[in-house]
Amino acid sequence: xxxxxxxxxxxxxxxxxxxxxxxxxxxxxxxxxxxxxxxxxxxxxxxxxxxxxxxxxxxxxxxxxxxxxxxxxxxxxxxxxx
Numbered sequence: 001x002x003x004x005x006x007x008x009x010x011x012x013x014x015x016x017x018x019x020x021x022x023x024x025x026x027x028x029x030x031x032x033x034x035x036x037x038x039x040x041x042x043x044x045x046x047x048x049x050x051x052x053x054x055x056x057x058x059x060x061x062x063x064x065x066x067x068x069x070x071x072x073x074x075x076x077x078x079x080x081x082x
Contacts, residue, residue, distance in 0.1 A: 009055055012048060015072050017072075022080075026077070027079045028054050
């Protein structure tokens with residue numbers, strides 16, 4: 001799991017589920033459709049869909065659950081990536 005960001009309380013949370021690189025991004029069900037937000041990830045500012053940006057509390061919940069169980073938190077929305 002990777003947690004990036006922090007500017008303006010915006011975080012991007014990505015979970016890699018296997019060694020083939022399959023991944024899921026934590027989703028934000030409250031985000032407005034079509035809105036892009038600036039997030040500094042890996043030291044580089046970039047725009048991401050608001051639907052993939054979460055607040056600090058949600059990022060901590062996901063990271064803590066993953067650290068304790070090795071699994072994504074099922075009560076949250078996860079967006080399948082490549």
